[in-house]
Amino acid sequence: MKHLIPNSRSWLPLACLTVLPLLSQAQTADKKTSIGLNVSALQYKGNYGSDYWDFSRNRYAPGLAINHYLGKGLDANLQAFYGELKGSRSANTFFATNIVNVNLGLKFKLNNGWALKEDAFIQPYLLAAPGWTYTSREGQFNGTRIDQDKSYFDLFAAAGINFRLGETVGLFVQTGQHAPYYANFDGDQTRDDNGWDDRFLQHTVGLTFNLGQAKDEDNDGVPDRKDKCPGTPAGVAVDANGCPLDRDKDGVPDYQDQCPDEAGKAELQGCPDKDNDGVADKDDACPDTPGKKELQGCPDADNDGVIDQNDKCPGTPAGVQVDANGCPLDRDGDGVPDYQDRCPDRPGPASNRGCPEIKAEAKKRLQEATKYINFEFDRAVLLPSSYPTLDAIVQILNEYPDYTLSIAGHTDSKGSDPYNLRLSHDRAAAARVYMLSKGIPDARIEARGYGETKPIADNATDAGRALNRRVDFDLYLTGDPNTAEVKYGPEPTMPDIVIPTTPVKKAPAKKAPARKAPVRKAAPRR
Known part of the structure; x- marks a missing residue:
């Protein structure tokens, strides 16, 4: 201190x-x-x-x-x-x-x-x-x-x-x-x-x-002992009682009255306001209709910042950005306003919430992709024969940036339920990791495993089991429910079972390349 x-x-x-x-x-x-x-x-x-x-x-x-x-x-x-x-x-x-x-x-x-x-x-x-x-x-x-x-x-x-x-x-x-x-x-x-x-x-x-000043403190020419309005600002004209002149008798002295010849309100510096909206008539673009101060006294029923008489889209929801005509913005010009458009920067039909629809060719590739995704026997290791199919799916994801990819892994009924569930999950995850390595953002791909719980064929036959061993690929609009969850329900809880995800030896895969074709055609595998 x-x-x-x-x-x-x-x-x-x-x-x-x-x-x-x-x-x-x-x-x-x-x-x-x-x-x-x-x-x-x-x-x-x-x-x-x-x-x-x-x-x-x-x-x-x-x-x-x-x-x-x-x-x-x-x-x-x-x-x-x-x-x-x-x-x-x-x-x-x-x-x-x-x-x-x-x-x-x-x-x-x-x-x-x-x-x-x-x-x-x-x-x-x-x-x-x-x-x-x-x-x-x-x-x-x-x-x-x-x-x-x-x-x-x-x-x-x-x-x-x-x-x-x-x-x-x-x-x-x-x-x-x-x-x-x-x-x-x-x-x-x-x-x-x-x-x-x-x-x-x-x-x-x-x-x-x-x-202090003797006799006339405010220098208005009226002695203090007679001045009924002491403290009048210098230079202001006063009457015999020392009070500022007020020609229109509205209680606002002329030196403070912006409308000295029209009786008005004190809060509006002595100016009239016919529609009582707080905007003086001289400043009111709509003097006969109550409105908002920030809009020069004109009304704006939907509060979008465009006065009603110029608003071509009355009733716009609160908070929606509008153009000069009061209509909601539509950046991509697809007829779906931005506030309702899930893809405001890419045109799409209203039936798809303003987003581009997936072309039939892309849908077909996704549906057929499951036939060409192959793994090493009883492992979550992709075979190289799967890479072209996954690369094609990466191209589709790049073409449709507003969509998210769902990957769902499935197995047949051979083996224990917990083991199959973990194997299906890890195989779906292996496909996801591959596509992430090609530059797809992490949030745009979800992987799930359902094990043997969702068969599409009879597990009693080899052909049926081959069909059940699959990986599904589906696109859905980002923000919508996951397609796999819609089709199959929530992913079951993953068991604490470790599935090999890297090959023990690389040599066997190189010695018998001709054996990869049967794997792609659903040859016996786990």
Whole structure:
């Protein structure tokens, strides 16, 4: 914490000669405001003891205040200061607390016209000013740090005397006590229940300069004692009572009235509004129909930003982007508006939700692909004969970027159910991994395994089992339900069985290439 208050008892008399004053009080109704600076001596009282009236232990604080004349005997007073309080019991028990204090209250003057004249040389007063105290404390208590920043409600009462040196200048002295509620300047945690353990005296001295205009504060040519509208801006024409002119008698003075010859509303700077939509008639493109301010007072029933009279597509759903005619955008021009178009950048029929339909040739390739996807016996390892078919499917995926590919693996009934389920899943996954390696995004291919649960032929025959050992490929619009799940239901839970996914030896595959053809034609395999 940086302490900015000098610790010198010689500062107080010097400040009396050099510092501009606190505004103590205005002298008359003609000089309503005083302003200035002051210097104060602060004296602490708390758990460390009392420095009250011990001027050898003063802590000095500069201050600022503003005073305003309210009436005979009464002023409003605002004052603020920055200071510091210090105390010490030992080398490891001490505190130094910076204080920022602001108070706003009332000053009760004895020079009120009946006790003393308002322009008396000696002008005693009492001050009651609640306020706010902010403290920033550093120090130790029995060797423990007690640093803390905190604010408090402050009660301040003071008595003082202002010496009237002239119409504008005064010298004043003042003494008062600050009692911030539950304040803890010294960091001692032993507290009373009344909340007033720590407080301080403030002895203040300064000069005052009274400001104000006599007779005609607003310079409108009407004396203040006759002016029924004080504070009129400079240059504004006024009537005999000092009030701004109002030709149309709508309560809005001409200098603020944008329509001074037509009676209007104060919130519209004195202009009329026939349709009561909050837009002045002079700015309203639809003055006879209530509308929106942002649309120059014209209505927009569907809130699409296009006024009703120009809207060729009324009733557009909320939040839908529209063109200048108020119609929903259709970027690809396929007749399906973007907000309903699943493929807004590629044209397609409304029957397919605005997406391109898959050509018959592509559908046929997908249907026949299952015949040419082959794996090593009882393994999830693709045979090279499968690559051309998978490459063709990759081309289809690139041609239809709005679609997702479903891969579903199946087996015959030989072997255990858990083993078949895992084998079917891993074979579908092997086909997926191959196509991902060709640049297809991961999210566009889903692989599932159904084992022997979804046969398409009789598992009692070799021919039937060959048909059941298959991998299905289906395209569906991204975001729609997975085709395999629609056809076969959810994928069964995968068992904890490891299916070999890499060949043990590469040599056998090279020694008998002629044997691959029977595999592609559904020769016996697992």
